[in-house]
Amino acid sequence: MSVLVTMLGMWAVTLGSRLLGLSLGHLRLPPFWLAFLRFVPISVFAALVVPDIAAAPDALRRAAAGLVCALLIWRSRSLALGILGGFGVYWLLRWTQLL
Template identity: 60%
Template sequence: MSGWLVIGLMWAVTYAARFVGLSLGRLELPPFWLAFLRFVPVSVFAALIVPDVLGSSEWARRLIGAAVGGALLWRTRNLALGILGGFAAYWAARLLGA
């Protein structure tokens, strides 16, 4: 298969997926699907973060940082404070040898 054919097929699939998503934007979803889709961002975030935190040799430090950052974010609803607090907790645990 030539490179241009592969690029053309990738373009067609991408365009079709975006077209379907945009054309369904005016569609009213049933309550079941609205409740189901409400948890998609949390699931994606967990799928990205959990392997990185727990799959490392220094998982305890990363878990401390993630827990502190998550608690700060949950309590204050301030993303910058949650990120900075998580970094600070991670580096404090690293410096203290935890």
């Protein structure tokens, strides 16, 4: 019974937060918050990726691939190109056993 109550509570919280976000869509945010929200996706991405890179046994290889990925995304503004380039560098370094 407690599993069902927990699932219903999770559903209610998720639905409530989504409805609240949708209902606030017509409000205009101040420029400070608009500028602040531009950095949220990259911050979340970094929070997910950096610990995985740092804790891996091949951390140097992953860090090199991550740096290439970040530079490609920064220069080309293409996420797909950055991801493909990062994977390419990682597999090249792994195949050649350089790092």
